[in-house]
Amino acid sequence: MFCGNTLSVLLCVLIKSRNLFYLSSVRTTTFILKMSNSSPSTGVAVMHMQSPPVNSLSLDFLTELCIGVEKLEMDKGCRGLIITSVLSPKVFSAGLDILEMYGKSPERCGEFWKAVQEMWLKLYGSNMTTIAAINGSSPAGGCLMSLTCDYRIMADNPRYSIGLNETQLGIVAPFWFKDTMVNTVGHRNTELALQLGLLYKPAEALKIGLVDQLVPEDQVLAVATQTMTKWLTIPEHARQITKSMMRKPTLDKLRSNREADIQNFVSFITKDSIQKSLRMYMEMLKQKKA
Amino acid sequence: MFCGNTLSVLLCVLIKSRNLFYLSSVRTTTFILKMSNSSPSTGVAVMHMQSPPVNSLSLDFLTELCIGVEKLEMDKGCRGLIITSVLSPKVFSAGLDILEMYGKSPERCGEFWKAVQEMWLKLYGSNMTTIAAINGSSPAGGCLMSLTCDYRIMADNPRYSIGLNETQLGIVAPFWFKDTMVNTVGHRNTELALQLGLLYKPAEALKIGLVDQLVPEDQVLAVATQTMTKWLTIPEHARQITKSMMRKPTLDKLRSNREADIQNFVSFITKDSIQKSLRMYMEMLKQKKA
Amino acid sequence: MFCGNTLSVLLCVLIKSRNLFYLSSVRTTTFILKMSNSSPSTGVAVMHMQSPPVNSLSLDFLTELCIGVEKLEMDKGCRGLIITSVLSPKVFSAGLDILEMYGKSPERCGEFWKAVQEMWLKLYGSNMTTIAAINGSSPAGGCLMSLTCDYRIMADNPRYSIGLNETQLGIVAPFWFKDTMVNTVGHRNTELALQLGLLYKPAEALKIGLVDQLVPEDQVLAVATQTMTKWLTIPEHARQITKSMMRKPTLDKLRSNREADIQNFVSFITKDSIQKSLRMYMEMLKQKKA
Numbered sequence: 040m041f042c043g044n045t046l047s048v049l050l051c052v053l054i055k056s057r058n059l060f061y062l063s064s065v066r067t068t069t070f071i072l073k074m075s076n077s078s079p080s081t082g083v084a085v086m087h088m089q090s091p092p093v094n095s096l097s098l099d100f101l102t103e104l105c106i107g108v109e110k111l112e113m114d115k116g117c118r119g120l121i122i123t124s125v126l127s128p129k130v131f132s133a134g135l136d137i138l139e140m141y142g143k144s145p146e147r148c149g150e151f152w153k154a155v156q157e158m159w160l161k162l163y164g165s166n167m168t169t170i171a172a173i174n175g176s177s178p179a180g181g182c183l184m185s186l187t188c189d190y191r192i193m194a195d196n197p198r199y200s201i202g203l204n205e206t207q208l209g210i211v212a213p214f215w216f217k218d219t220m221v222n223t224v225g226h227r228n229t230e231l232a233l234q235l236g237l238l239y240k241p242a243e244a245l246k247i248g249l250v251d252q253l254v255p256e257d258q259v260l261a262v263a264t265q266t267m268t269k270w271l272t273i274p275e276h277a278r279q280i281t282k283s284m285m286r287k288p289t290l291d292k293l294r295s296n297r298e299a300d301i302q303n304f305v306s307f308i309t310k311d312s313i314q315k316s317l318r319m320y321m322e323m324l325k326q327k328k329a
Numbered sequence: 330m331f332c333g334n335t336l337s338v339l340l341c342v343l344i345k346s347r348n349l350f351y352l353s354s355v356r357t358t359t360f361i362l363k364m365s366n367s368s369p370s371t372g373v374a375v376m377h378m379q380s381p382p383v384n385s386l387s388l389d390f391l392t393e394l395c396i397g398v399e400k401l402e403m404d405k406g407c408r409g410l411i412i413t414s415v416l417s418p419k420v421f422s423a424g425l426d427i428l429e430m431y432g433k434s435p436e437r438c439g440e441f442w443k444a445v446q447e448m449w450l451k452l453y454g455s456n457m458t459t460i461a462a463i464n465g466s467s468p469a470g471g472c473l474m475s476l477t478c479d480y481r482i483m484a485d486n487p488r489y490s491i492g493l494n495e496t497q498l499g500i501v502a503p504f505w506f507k508d509t510m511v512n513t514v515g516h517r518n519t520e521l522a523l524q525l526g527l528l529y530k531p532a533e534a535l536k537i538g539l540v541d542q543l544v545p546e547d548q549v550l551a552v553a554t555q556t557m558t559k560w561l562t563i564p565e566h567a568r569q570i571t572k573s574m575m576r577k578p579t580l581d582k583l584r585s586n587r588e589a590d591i592q593n594f595v596s597f598i599t600k601d602s603i604q605k606s607l608r609m610y611m612e613m614l615k616q617k618k619a
Numbered sequence: 620m621f622c623g624n625t626l627s628v629l630l631c632v633l634i635k636s637r638n639l640f641y642l643s644s645v646r647t648t649t650f651i652l653k654m655s656n657s658s659p660s661t662g663v664a665v666m667h668m669q670s671p672p673v674n675s676l677s678l679d680f681l682t683e684l685c686i687g688v689e690k691l692e693m694d695k696g697c698r699g700l701i702i703t704s705v706l707s708p709k710v711f712s713a714g715l716d717i718l719e720m721y722g723k724s725p726e727r728c729g730e731f732w733k734a735v736q737e738m739w740l741k742l743y744g745s746n747m748t749t750i751a752a753i754n755g756s757s758p759a760g761g762c763l764m765s766l767t768c769d770y771r772i773m774a775d776n777p778r779y780s781i782g783l784n785e786t787q788l789g790i791v792a793p794f795w796f797k798d799t800m801v802n803t804v805g806h807r808n809t810e811l812a813l814q815l816g817l818l819y820k821p822a823e824a825l826k827i828g829l830v831d832q833l834v835p836e837d838q839v840l841a842v843a844t845q846t847m848t849k850w851l852t853i854p855e856h857a858r859q860i861t862k863s864m865m866r867k868p869t870l871d872k873l874r875s876n877r878e879a880d881i882q883n884f885v886s887f888i889t890k891d892s893i894q895k896s897l898r899m900y901m902e903m904l905k906q907k908k909a
Binding site: 206210211212214225226229235312 | 769803805828831853854865
Binding site for chain 2: 797809811816
């Protein structure tokens with residue numbers, strides 16, 4: 040359905056529908072934000088993540104993502120956002136870019152973490168209806184990004200997995216990752232998932248409520264679009280207030296602790312022992328490939 | 330089983346059992362409180378809601394209900410309360426009376442909202458064991474009323490539904506509706522249910538824990554009565570303290586914010602846009618009937 | 620598998636494995652702490668509770684347990700703790716010793732309650748991975764002890780049950796029992812379980828998440844040991860921080876209210892009406908036996 044590189048994606052889509060248009064300012068090398076709406080009142084944006092090889096959340100990627108989401112948020116014509124990946128073989132997002140955490144200065148680590156916070160605050164607090172069309176594996180930060188959405192549709196492919204597996208790398212999911220997980224699957228599932236760094240197959244993820252629906256791999260985006268249509272029938276103002284009521288306490292916890300959370304991350308990640316854990320993890324990944 | 334109007338209900342019951350007696354002060358045109366107990370220590374009251382056509386929670390209805398519950402609460406002989414409907418075709422309660430929110434003065438809206446709060450505080454905080462015998466549809470405020478009870482038994486009839494569907498009307502369930510829902514079905518189910526204003530069929534409601542048990546329609550009250558018997562075997566004092574421990578934090582949140590919550594409701598509901606939403610909803614209901 | 624008295628247990632084990640050793644200071648008449656580790660980095664302690672007839676949590680038992688757990692906590696070589704029972708017929712633990720609450724002075728009751736608090740604080744806040752190998756019934760305080768663990772494996776024997784059944788005795792599970800239960804099975808299940816003092820059969824306990832896994836009775840300890848091996852592969856520091864993040868708010872609630880909680884317990888338990896309830900319960904137990 041999607042072609043192999045940025046240019047061809049654009050061409051494919053333009054051929055299919057002349058109603059689609061693009062926020063050119065956010066069409067970059069790292070990802071594409073495609074805004075597809077026939078009328079201002081039914082506007083749905085689709086964010087096609089395309090940052091090979093695995094949509095890692097680098098500082099650059101996060102910065103562009105935040106700018107893109109902020110523009111959509113201010114666009115009265117845009118009421119829904121679908122997040123998906125166009126990588127092949129399929130990965131939704133491999134999560135935070137380890138290279139941003141390894142061998143970097145405290146200042147740079149702090150800057151990176153601030154961008155991670157910003158991404159979460161923008162997505163979890165979005166006024167839009169947000170749907171994750173999870174068409175590939177989604178560990179760690181990729182799982183977090185999915186969890187910020189209002190609804191999660193995952194490809195029913197047992198080769199994919201999703202979860203906050205930070206402890207497996209010797210690092211720790213911060214309190215707001217944890218809070219988002221608790222809000223989704225409850226305290227007990229989160230305790231097990233985070234302590235063991237569990238990655239769930241789609242069927243298991245559905246069972247504990249980590250995703251809401253499984254569909255055949257080639258229908259993920261189509262079902263996400265249909266689902267969005269249903270959500271957009273709800274009176275907008277009432278839905279937004281309701282969403283904010285559900286999520287504000289969780290958002291406020293980070294908003295009032297951003298600086299301390301950054302300091303906490305920086306002092307943890309720059310420890311020798313943690314840097315060593317990260318190096319070992321990267322070497323293990325290399326060996327897996329080889 | 331129940332006859333078609335207030336007078337016949339009374340007659341039917343008196344014929345069946347001479348042990349039953351009535352709190353005449355709360356036998357009104359809007360509803361009947363039937364107190365059935367053979368001995369003071371096993372007293373169970375049954376509140377038969379009968380306010381045609383759909384047991385809407387009007388200011389009058391709520392006021393009478395609160396007076397009735399308060400009397401039962403002070404009656405040492407009464408330890409359990411079953412809430413059910415005697416309307417035919419069956420509706421448990423259609424929830425808050427829209428007519429109390431449409432075209433009314435801010436003062437009147439505030440008075441109404443205070444009565445809704447009072448109903449919730451009295452029922453959710455009741456020392457009695459409370460069981461909802463849900464023998465009909467139970468949207469919005471009707472669902473809230475069910476959620477205040479210790480146990481929910483619903484008629485297994487797929488024509489009935491239950492849920493907090495406020496957003497569908499363009500209005501918003503307040504934080505204490507939300508808290509009660511979260512306490513019952515968890516954060517994630519509540520987020521989905523409230524944003525989309527979902528109404529659940531009995532089987533779906535059972536699945537997410539919105540009701541505790543489904544029974545054939547003609548056995549709802551009988552099973553409620555049997556269930557009550559089981560609850561009343563638990564040492565009373567210990568059960569009351571336990572119930573209070575579970576619910577007090579949620580009750581206190583409203584108790585310490587009643588006035589602000591009323592102001593919030595009044596300023597929201599009297600907005601032109603919301604009044605317009607309500608008018609559209611009422612017109613849609615009329616068209617459905619026609 | 621286990622022999623009938625303390626001495627034979629020790630002999631049996633010593634014959635089976637020369638790698639096992641014992642913390643002699645905590646090998647007492649009430650229970651045995653067996654520390655089985657082949658190397659300091661993979662150390663797992665197994666606490667075999669053996670206080671006939673039903674592993675009641677007396678003041679002595681609790682005191683010794685806390686000393687034992689504290690020693691393990693300080694032992695860098697010990698990373699995991701499995702709690703199980705060696706009684707036959709099988710009871711995991713019958714919970715708090717009623718004799719410590721009946722006919723005792725307020726001072727003694729306060730001392731007892733402080734020890735119950737200490738047990739919970741030590742186990743729920745343990746840095747070790749803790750697994751409950753529930754090879755028998757586990758009511759009240761026995762259930763609480765299980766709930767403090769990171770994972771619960773129960774014998775799939777329908778004669779066994781588990782739950783916080785305090786209200787059945789006319790007493791009340793304190794807020795931190797409740798909090799631990801809510802963290803495990805959620806608010807609604809806890810509301811039902813605590814109000815009714817429900818004891819769950821293994822299959823029911825699994826269904827609501829009160830235990831994590833059922834296994835044939837003779838495999839409980841073996842599966843617990845295998846499970847522990849899996850947990851110990853997780854980087855230790857990251858797992859400990861994660862566990863603390865999940866449990867600290869719950870632990871802090873009691874830590875900052877210990878004295879008030881003790882006063883509350885003492886004034887409740889020394890009431891004439893509660894003492895009468897306890898006497899009636901003990902007489903009922905005697906009649907059951909006879």
